[in-house]
Amino acid sequence: AQTVTQSQPEMSVQEAETVTLSCTYDTSESDYYLFWYKQPPSRQMILVIRQEAYKQQNATENRFSVNFQKAAKSFSLKISDSQLGDAAMYFCAYRSTHTGANSKLTFGKGITLSVRP
């Protein structure tokens, strides 16, 4: 079974600075998907960024980018120019390429990010 580990429960960043959130995972599969989701206090889960394991190039979405290290099974999220609206809980998630019920997401425990003005 796949597992996702986020070992840092909380992090803090100064507004306009850069922060990196860590995530590691364990799988025996060679192809899969990885995601970062953001959950603000409104509790709405928002997709931040997506990475396909067969792609070596790291995904980027505006101020958000990932450092995907497949051999190390590491998938960290970098937030540049942090804004007050980035304050939220961030979840790393894994998804197999299989379909049907096996297309579920496996989440890490999450990390609470606070942004200091």
Add this chain to the structure above:
Amino acid sequence: SAVISQKPSRDICQRGTSLTIQCQVDSQVTMMFWYRQQPGQSLTLIATANQGSEATYESGFVIDKFPISRPNLTFSTLTVSNMSPEDSSIYLCSVGGERAEQYFGPGTRLTVT
């Protein structure tokens, strides 16, 4: 991305009662997922609902406690039966996107007293 609504957004229920949560999607989807998020915790998949077949439940979740209906391609319900305070959680439904991602509803916050 799909637009997903859930009803109710929150409820306070007495122990021993049942609550049915509705999930409506603005487009037809094959798979719908139900997750539970206990206070301050991560999301745990309860079951996967495929239209026209029985839901597939994850280990630790049973149909008698969490019956699911999936009458068509845009709608699903999750019932939390014979509730206890341990069932106090946020319940979220989600659907699959075109690029393997999932989109989530706004969640239902359930408090059992």
